[in-house]
Amino acid sequence: MSSPLPSHARAVVVGGGVIGCSTAYHLARLGWKDVVVLERKQVSCGTTWHAAGLITTLRDTEAQTKLATYSLKLYQDLEAETGQATGFIRCGSVQLAMSADKAEEMRRGCAMARTFGVENHEITPAEVKALFPHAYVDDLVAGFHFPNDGRVNPADVAQALAKGARQLGVKIIENCLMTGLITEHGRAVGVHTEHGDIRAEVVVLCPGMWGRDLGLMTGIDLPLQAAEHYYLISEPIAGLHNKLPILRDPGRAAYAREEAGKIMLGFFEPVAAPWGVDGISKDFCFDEIQPDWERMEPYIEKAMQRLPILLETGIRQFFCGPESFTPDHNYLMGRAPYIDRLFVACGFNSLGILSGGGAGHVMAQWINDGVQPMDIWDVDVRRIQPSHNNKNFVVARTYESLGIGYQMHWPNRQWETARNVKQSVLHDRVKAAGACFGESAGWERPNWYARPGQKAEYEYNFERQNWFDNNAAEHRAVREAVGVFEQSSFGKILVQGRDAEKVLNLIATADMAVPVGRVVYTHFLNKRGGVEADITISRLADDKFLILTPAFTCTHIKAWLHDHTPADACCVVTDMSSAWAMLNVQGPRARHLLSSISTAKFDNEAFPYATWQNVEIGFQTALCMRLSYTGEVGFELYIPTEMALPVYDQLIAAGADFGLAHCGYHTLNTLRVEKAFREWAHDMGPVDSLLDAGLGFTCAWHKPGGFIGRDALLAQRDAGPLKRRLVQFLLDDPQPVLVHNEPILRDGVRIGQTTSAGYGHTLGASVAMGYLECAEGVTPEFVAAGSYRIEQANRVYGARASLTPMYDPKHERAMG
Numbered sequence: 143m144s145s146p147l148p149s150h151a152r153a154v155v156v157g158g159g160v161i162g163c164s165t166a167y168h169l170a171r172l173g174w175k176d177v178v179v180l181e182r183k184q185v186s187c188g189t190t191w192h193a194a195g196l197i198t199t200l201r202d203t204e205a206q207t208k209l210a211t212y213s214l215k216l217y218q219d220l221e222a223e224t225g226q227a228t229g230f231i232r233c234g235s236v237q238l239a240m241s242a243d244k245a246e247e248m249r250r251g252c253a254m255a256r257t258f259g260v261e262n263h264e265i266t267p268a269e270v271k272a273l274f275p276h277a278y279v280d281d282l283v284a285g286f287h288f289p290n291d292g293r294v295n296p297a298d299v300a301q302a303l304a305k306g307a308r309q310l311g312v313k314i315i316e317n318c319l320m321t322g323l324i325t326e327h328g329r330a331v332g333v334h335t336e337h338g339d340i341r342a343e344v345v346v347l348c349p350g351m352w353g354r355d356l357g358l359m360t361g362i363d364l365p366l367q368a369a370e371h372y373y374l375i376s377e378p379i380a381g382l383h384n385k386l387p388i389l390r391d392p393g394r395a396a397y398a399r400e401e402a403g404k405i406m407l408g409f410f411e412p413v414a415a416p417w418g419v420d421g422i423s424k425d426f427c428f429d430e431i432q433p434d435w436e437r438m439e440p441y442i443e444k445a446m447q448r449l450p451i452l453l454e455t456g457i458r459q460f461f462c463g464p465e466s467f468t469p470d471h472n473y474l475m476g477r478a479p480y481i482d483r484l485f486v487a488c489g490f491n492s493l494g495i496l497s498g499g500g501a502g503h504v505m506a507q508w509i510n511d512g513v514q515p516m517d518i519w520d521v522d523v524r525r526i527q528p529s530h531n532n533k534n535f536v537v538a539r540t541y542e543s544l545g546i547g548y549q550m551h552w553p554n555r556q557w558e559t560a561r562n563v564k565q566s567v568l569h570d571r572v573k574a575a576g577a578c579f580g581e582s583a584g585w586e587r588p589n590w591y592a593r594p595g596q597k598a599e600y601e602y603n604f605e606r607q608n609w610f611d612n613n614a615a616e617h618r619a620v621r622e623a624v625g626v627f628e629q630s631s632f633g634k635i636l637v638q639g640r641d642a643e644k645v646l647n648l649i650a651t652a653d654m655a656v657p658v659g660r661v662v663y664t665h666f667l668n669k670r671g672g673v674e675a676d677i678t679i680s681r682l683a684d685d686k687f688l689i690l691t692p693a694f695t696c697t698h699i700k701a702w703l704h705d706h707t708p709a710d711a712c713c714v715v716t717d718m719s720s721a722w723a724m725l726n727v728q729g730p731r732a733r734h735l736l737s738s739i740s741t742a743k744f745d746n747e748a749f750p751y752a753t754w755q756n757v758e759i760g761f762q763t764a765l766c767m768r769l770s771y772t773g774e775v776g777f778e779l780y781i782p783t784e785m786a787l788p789v790y791d792q793l794i795a796a797g798a799d800f801g802l803a804h805c806g807y808h809t810l811n812t813l814r815v816e817k818a819f820r821e822w823a824h825d826m827g828p829v830d831s832l833l834d835a836g837l838g839f840t841c842a843w844h845k846p847g848g849f850i851g852r853d854a855l856l857a858q859r860d861a862g863p864l865k866r867r868l869v870q871f872l873l874d875d876p877q878p879v880l881v882h883n884e885p886i887l888r889d890g891v892r893i894g895q896t897t898s899a900g901y902g903h904t905l906g907a908s909v910a911m912g913y914l915e916c917a918e919g920v921t922p923e924f925v926a927a928g929s930y931r932i933e934q935a936n937r938v939y940g941a942r943a944s945l946t947p948m949y950d951p952k953h954e955r956a957m958g
């Protein structure tokens with residue numbers, strides 16, 4: 143051990159890689175005095191020491207871009223602060239496009255990155271050559287130059303962060319293995335180590351590729367798997383200098399940069415090799431992996447063609463080190479579910495150096511403030527469902543996930559490995575009906591239905607994909623007749639007990655003191671008024687409520703209930719998701735279809751909007767809710783799993799007379815976006831105020847005891863007109879297909895990006911949503927006064943903006 147183990151610390155950070163050091167450094171910068179880092183061997187000895195050190199800021203999402211741009215600045219400034227160099231060189235980077243499709247993808251990504259302040263320019267192949275004279279450019283369509291990107295020496299970054307942390311009072315203890323978590327009453331209160339225990343107010347796990355094992359030890363799901371990760375270093379090449387830009391070459395699944403007068407050539411091969419599947423040696427410390435030349439040879443050959451000089455130059459070193467990858471190629475950060483005061487940050491998918499500064503910053507602020515400082519849902523550990531942590535699943539997905547960053551990022555691209563984890567009981571039926579499945583939270587869900595004779599497979603492109611017409615027909619069926627959506631993946635969470643109403647009234651915005659039979663649309667908020675959940679809650683009995691939520695939010699919702707249920711409340715939460723299948727029948731003929739197979743009455747009087755009833759269909763009984771996420775009259779049938787097949791069969795048999803169409807999730811999206819119904823994690827999230835999202839109507843402002851987040855919303859309400867509001871956009875041009883993340887321009891100025899989008903087949907063009915901001919208030923007059931354009935790649939399209947839904951603004955159809 144490098145220093146004696148204290149008996150107590152305010153925070154214990156486990157892991158002395160770049161992430162642990164950065165988290166400790168940022169906690170200390172926030173004034174935390176008593177922080178201890180525990181490292182099982184030596185600082186940076188896991189994965190950090192051997193990284194290539196690329197700090198490239200074009201990332202897939204806003205959150206990841208922000209983490210990278212923060213790191214870039216931090217690594218530049220750290221030497222002045224700590225006296226320890228990070229090896230930062232602002233060499234810039236160039237991403238290469240070998241096909242028109244890749245160029246289109248890059249133009250879209252670059253447009254988004256510019257919204258977040260990342261400077262970039264499209265350049266010609268000749269200009270690529272001018273920047274990197276050794277590059278072969280004849281097969282290029284375009285290059286994209288990021289002049290501010292840079293590179294670092296990762297081991298030095300970790301040391302600089304560690305030194306900065308020590309200077310601020312952090313104690314870093316090496317050769318000290320954490321062997322267990324100490325919990326009391328569901329709360330982390332310290333750790334066991336090989337040298338004794340430390341009590342702590344907060345525990346932060348930053349264990350890199352040991353994450354899954356540590357998660358199993360502490361009771362949380364941290365699905366990640368190490369894989370072989372390679373680069374080679376050439377012999378010296380005359381004329382190379384360290385200002386040569388980093389070349390990222392997705393078409394050849396490789397990157398290159400200068401390294402002390404040599405070329406470093408690194409690989410993101412499309413089929414990877416998981417490593418350490420049976421465990422990682424206890425003694426691992428600055429270790430390397432024996433390279434598999436045979437497996438890598440084709441990739442090396444292909445990559446070297448980009449820099450033909452390498453074909454004549456010897457290889458000085460062929461390096462292989464382990465890095466961990468997650469099943470969706472996103473990090474695992476944030477508050478661990480179900481264990482209070484426990485935080486995690488691991489699974490960085492070979493982006494840990496470039497994200498490390500920002501990740502530590504976010505973690506520290508989150509720990510300090512109790513609320514995340516920015517929207518990081520795409521990397522939040524609470525998106526993980528227990529099924530993700532199945533070892534076989536994680537390993538199988540790793541073959542694909544390592545290389546995914548360098549593959550084509552098609553809209554709606556689906557994972558190809560480790561599929562069919564969860565199938566609804568209706569899976570075979572809807573497959574036979576032509577379903578083309580997409581995956582969400584492990585579930586196979588019908589995204590669209592093929593016509594007879596058409597293959598139920600995606601053909602990706604950036605325009606209208608092969609399912610566009612199918613989607614149009616499904617969309618029309620719901621608007622004009624009736625459609626059925628198979629939505630069994632929905633999360634169904636029972637909240638029961640004497641205090642269930644009291645607990646939900648504290649956590650949810652709406653008044654839950656409603657009669658049995660009511661369905662309430664409501665939200666969970668954090669203390670800043672940010673939206674943590676967008677759900678319905680049905681009162682099934684005096685002491686029994688049912689929460690319905692999309693599958694990908696299940697862990698988050700359950701953990702949120704766990705976090706905010708008072709300790710003395712008599713209230714139990716049970717995940718019943720597997721107990722019910724769900725068929726959602728939507729459209730003006732929905733009630734006629736259901737009336738034909740059930741004795742229940744589905745008219746307005748007998749079955750008002752936002753209520754539920756048990757309805758009998760044949761010998762089966764289903765819990766039926768009248769709700770609409772499509773803008774039409776609709777009924778959701780929650781059917782005991784074992785009764786789902788007969789109900790489905792009766793529905794389909796009767797449906798022929800009513801024009802019933804099978805409809806997929808793409809159609810649910812195009813319908814709801816036309817109606818401006820919000821989607822959580824797209825149109826609103828933990829840092830978006832409920833009022834800004836236009837959903838303040840769900841708040842029962844005066845209910846006794848208030849609700850979490852009410853004070854923040856009241857303060858915002860009292861401060862005058864809202865300065866930020868979610869707005870719906872409709873393109874003037876009927877041709878383009880918006881996806882989301884497209885920059886929005888108001889009067890020629892980039893002011894944000896679309897949060898979600900889809901083709902409005904009824905409105906006749908792409909529809910999107912996005913936030914407008916104005917210091918004097920986003921009033922209807924302000925919205926009407928602007929001229930709007932939406933940018934996609936290098937093209938801009940005129941758009942109309944509206945604060946109210948452009949389809950059925952008075953909500954008459956769903957209520958009719």
Ligand SMILES: Cc1cc2nc3c(=O)[nH]c(=O)nc-3n(C[C@H](O)[C@H](O)[C@H](O)COP(=O)(O)OP(=O)(O)OC[C@H]3O[C@@H](n4cnc5c(N)ncnc54)[C@H](O)[C@@H]3O)c2cc1C
Pocket residue numbers: 156157158159160161162180181182183184185186187188189190191192193194195196197296318319320321348349350351352356371372373462463464465487488489490491492493494495496497
């Ligand atoms: C070949 C290669 C090239 C790469 N290139 C880049 C790049 O160019 N840019 C980039 O951004 N990223 C790159 N990466 C990825 C980057 O190195 C990682 O994402 C990053 O280092 C992860 O940092 P970490 O702190 O999460 O993990 P680690 O550095 O592995 O740190 C985790 C630490 O936790 C310690 N630990 C684990 N369990 C315990 C325990 N029970 N008790 C105490 N301590 C424990 C370990 O000993 C380890 O030191 C590359 C990776 C490889 C392999």
